[in-house]
Amino acid sequence: MKAAEIGRRFVDFFVSKGHTEVPSASLLYNDPTLLFVNAGMVPFKPYLMGELPAPWKRATSIQKCVRTLDIEEVGKTTRHGTFFQMLGNFSFGDYFKKEAIEFAWELVTGPLAEGRLGFDPNMVWVTVLGPGFHPDYPEGDTEARDTWLSLGVPPEHIQGRGLKDNYWHMGVPGPGGPCSEIYIDRGPKYGAEGGPEADEDRFLEIWNLVFETEELSTVRSKEDFDIAGPMKTRNIDTGAGLERIALLMQGVDNMYETDEVFPVIERAAAMAGKRYGADHTDDVRLRVVGDHVRSSLMLMTDGVTPGNEARGYVLRRLMRRTIRSMRLLGVEKVSLTELLDVSRQCMHATYPEIDDQWERIKDIADNESESFERTLNSGTQLFDMAVAEARAAGSNELGGDKAFQLHDTYGFPIDLTLEMASEQGLHVDETAFRTLMDQQKARAKADAKAKKGNLQDAESYRELRDRGETPFVGYSELTVPTRVRGLVADGHVVDHLRAGQLGEVVLEETPFYAEMGGQDADAGVLRSDAGEFEVIDVQRPVPGLVVHTVRAGGELRPGDEVQAMVDAVHRQGACQAHSATHIIHAALRELVGPTATQAGSYNKPGYLRFDFNSSHGLSAALKAEIEARCNAAIRDDLEVSATQMPLAQAKGMGAMAMFGEKYPDIVRVVEMGGPWSRELCAGTHVLHASQIGMLNLLGEQSVGAGTRRVEALVSTDAFEHMAAERALVNQLTGTLKVQPDQLTDRVGALIEELKVAQKQIAELKAAQLLAGAPQLVSDAKDMWGVSFASKRYHDVDAGALRTLAGQVRDQFGDRSAVVALVGGSATKPALVVATTRAARDRGLNAGALVREGAGVLGGNGGGKPDLAQGGGTDAGKADEALRTVEYAIGHVVQG
Incomplete structure (x- = not known):
């Protein structure tokens, strides 16, 4: 059974049970804590958290989701995928635990002929919250257990587990409650006996039923939290993995082999001349391609474009990992568009909007492929420098810091770096690389946690939102009499604002447009008997609530009557x-x-x-x-x-x-x-x-x-x-004594004259500079059999320095010599080092020497063994940089 039909059966079943079908929200859901929708319940958060009244008592959906936290594990296990679809049914204060379990059992084990999923009841296992883990459930979730038993699930197929597995919350203050998970036994081929507690590869979780009953006030970890009290309404929030159900119903080993992913793998294998299943390493790469192509397609369909930040960076990483994987499979010129088109054929039946965006998607894919080719070339240069440095140091190891720099700056995955290093007869310090990667992940997790913590600041706004929505009446009225519903200062609901204080005002209704949809907020005043309050910003911190930031011109209290007056000119x-x-x-x-x-x-x-x-x-x-x-x-x-x-x-x-x-x-x-x-x-x-x-x-x-x-x-x-532009044109025509229609030609002629003059000056400077080459050779120091020519120049660019260094080096002929020159500007000094063949035979490498000197200048450098360039930020240390190069020469030749 195809995945699209499985999803359709799920939705149709719950519609038949009185649920409203809700279309999938975009992956770019407007949530400050998320880059993308990463769970089926995300679009329903405002209703589950009580921020907004739910428009339905019962709802069902197939929600597009993307998770990229474990992107490096994609393809290596059957558990990790970036894009997936979550099937869900939701109850907002309507049915609860017993009905949710009965619905799930009926759908999972009911006959295929009746639109159900047809799983053998004997292969179903479930977990519930076990005894001793939660003060409100001293004997565990007995209601859930008893309901499963009443449906015929054997007691030995019901396992009690702890808070980590069978208690759900969002990781922040908000709703929480016990949950019950449904597993399917895949058989002894996939692992040991003993249910989910023993082996979650054999016993595959397909559905989690969450019973929201409690409001959490503090959340420290998955298993450590404080309960404020019971929720106003008990809710049902479930999530069933469409891809997991599909792999079971299609009789394949993993999600990559399902009907919505495997065609991409087949096409990628054909492009590479490979056969899926013949080699584990190749299979991992093919699975990466299959997963990432689909994820990239869905992200671009929802409007994401590749970039270097946030959502764009995630998409760029997915696309570049795809290209790299194909290159490692032997495909040098990767056609992303061809692979994306295969995925489009798999997905457009469920998501027809893909076809509407296809031309744009193709353009993005082609441009990103070309961009990455350039990036690969740049990264390869850095890799070559790192290899040369390792060899100059007599090492057969590429440093973990270099591998991390390639990964972080150029998007090279470690497997590509490993393969390139192996071709050069080197190995990579993977331990150091992993340490740096772990540190980066820890920073990312800390940032995500900090963002989640910001949700606590919205508690005051949710309290005011509970008192009702703020109607916007500003389409037709710019001045309206209204009343103060509530006040906020320093993040807390307060009972008054003092004169001169900066605070936030919520009105019963407002003519002020809150910043939204790209439009800046209105300006104006609130006027009361106590004074005038300048409105300096208007926002919607939670859906349905308009908050006016004001500078108080008097005292203001909830219930006060005010005239809300929008600045008409603004x-x-x-x-x-x-x-x-x-x-x-x-x-x-x-x-x-x-x-x-x-x-x-x-x-x-x-x-x-x-x-x-x-x-x-x-x-x-x-x-x-x-x-x-x-x-x-x-x-x-x-x-x-x-x-x-x-x-x-x-x-x-x-x-x-x-x-x-x-x-x-x-x-x-x-x-x-x-x-x-x-x-x-x-x-x-x-x-x-x-x-x-x-x-x-x-x-x-x-x-x-x-x-x-x-x-x-x-x-x-x-x-x-x-x-202003007209005045500028008048000024220029007067200065240059031409008519306006002649201005472009006159300025163009002046620019050409300037270019010619600058070229002549540059040629004269270069000739003068090169004329000094013999003197540099004559003045060279002789150190341990090596001639060292060095000089500090002012305002000579790096290009001229390279030319001069090459000329001086050539004049040394067969002698062992090193040339080191410093030029550039006061804020951006440049260092060039050149070596003769005889010097290189004695172990003197221009790239290594330039890095020593450039480090003194506050920068770095590199290049080939015969000619290298570096730079920095501190020209005041130019003489010290040249001395450092001199000392480095002595260190090499003296051993």
């Missing part, structure tokens, strides 16, 4: 910029292509920036055309409308949505000129495009692989910028 400027953002988006899609979709934006009065998906920059002509198209739309006075409608209807109309955004069932669609610009948007806008005034496109640049950014000014800011 709001109009924000509307102009936001509407102009939509116009730029439409113009880009029209002139660049439909794949030029939004990847981020920011707008405030007078200014906007817009990020879009594209692997190619905009030519000057295209930028001018885009600016002209935007201003034409403004002059045409396109009507701007906003309509509320169901999400499905909006998507059916082709309304553009932002990747990673979670939209409610009823959404707001903003149109400009009808279908020309149609987007889901909660922001504020002008009523007619002409109210924007004008748009001035400032420039365009890359902000990451596959992502470009344009910036623009609008309204009076655009006019003032163009006026």
Whole structure:
């Protein structure tokens, strides 16, 4: 049975039990503690934690998930994969433990012919919370155990385990409770008898049923936490691994061999001329390819582009590990697009949006492949230097620090470094490498834990959110009478704000737009009988709650009546910029292509920036055309409308949505000129495009692989910028005594004249510098049979130094000689070392010598044995650097 059908059976079963089917959230879920959705319950967190009232009593979903904490283990075990799909059913204060267990048993063991999964009941094992682990369950979770027994599960197939295995919480204060896990016995071929307690490879967990009953106040570890009290409502939160169920139902050994992954492995093996199953090392590499290609495809589908930070870095790492694995399999020129297309065929039935994004995905993949080829070349140079250094030191070992630098800076996995080192007859200090890797992981975990800790700061906001949602009425009103619902100061709910104090105010309703969707927050004041309170920021710290940061102009208390007054000029400027953002988006899609979709934006009065998906920059002509198209739309006075409608209807109309955004069932669609610009948007806008005034496109640049950014000014800011440019042109034409239309040619001619003059000066300097070569040879010191020529130069670039060093070295002929020259600038000194063949025969390596001298300058260096270059930051130590090179020569030749 294919994985897609298994998922469909799961959802259909729970829909038949009164659950609402909830579509998978994007992998880029808006959660400050997560890079990606990593569990099926993540989109339901606000409801499980009581931050928001659940829109359904019962829900079911197939949630896309990505975990990369153990990425190095992918392919080596059957347990580790980066992308997976979590099947879940949820109850928000509705049914509880008994019903959840009965549902699970019916689905797992029910007949295939009736839409169930058809597992043999005799092969099912379960675990529950055992006795003695939790004060509220002194005899263990007897209710869960008794329910399983009532369904016919033999007592010996029910195992009690501790908090680590059978108590669930999020790792932070919030809901918690015992859980019950379902395992399938795969048979003696896979391990020992004795149930999950004995062998979790043979007894494979497929489903975890969590019974949320308690509110945790402090969490120190998986098994160490404090309980604040019972939850207001008891919830059910379950997660079943689709890939695990699929491998069991498809009769394969591991998740890599299931129908949604194995076709990629087969194609990769064919490209490499390999056979899966013939060699363990090759199999591991093929499994890495199968897993990472699917994960990369799903991340790019949800809008991620490769980069050097956060989500982009994870995607880049996955794609580069894929390329490296294919190279280790013998495929030098890797076609990521070919592999991604195989994965697309496997996944698009469940996720049709892949096809919509395919052109963009192909562009990203091609560009990342080319980029990594360049990176590999750079990394190979560093590797070659490390090999030369090891050999010069008489060592057959590559240092763990070098292997880690290759991994961390250039993305080389240790297996690639090991193979390259082996080809050079070296081995790698893996122990030191692993130590550095562990230290890096520890830092990452500490950072993640710190981020999770920030959730505790939201407790005050959740308390205020429990009192009700903050309605936004600012689409139609800029001044409204309202009442203070609550106050926050220094992270705590307070009963008053004092004059002069900085605090946060929650109102019964508000006309203030909270920063969201790229639009900056409104400005304005709250006015009461006690004074005026300047609003300096507006945010939504938890869903449904609007918080106004104010500087108090008097005393304010909950229940006080205030006039909430938005600054109308500021709001109009924000509307102009936001509407102009939509116009730029439409113009880009029209002139660049439909794949030029939004990847981020920011707008405030007078200014906007817009990020879009594209692997190619905009030519000057295209930028001018885009600016002209935007201003034409403004002059045409396109009507701007906003309509509320169901999400499905909006998507059916082709309304553009932002990747990673979670939209409610009823959404707001903003149109400009009808279908020309149609987007889901909660922001504020002008009523007619002409109210924007004008748009001035400032420039365009890359902000990451596959992502470009344009910036623009609008309204009076655009006019003032163009006026300033006109004044500059007038000044230049006056100075150069030309007409405006002649200015470009005149400046170009001056630049050419300057280039010629600079070239002549450089040639004269070089000739003068080279003329001193014989004197350097004549002045050379003789040390232990080695001639040492050295000199400090001021403001001579590294290129000229290299040329001079080569000339001086050649004039020594067959003599044993070393040349060391320092130049560069005061803040960026450069050191060049050259050696003759006779000197190299005595063990004098230019690369090793330059590293000694460059270290004194506060930097590093390297190169070939005959010519090497280094640099630093402290030119004041130039003479000391030359003496260091001299001492190093003596150390080598004297032994």
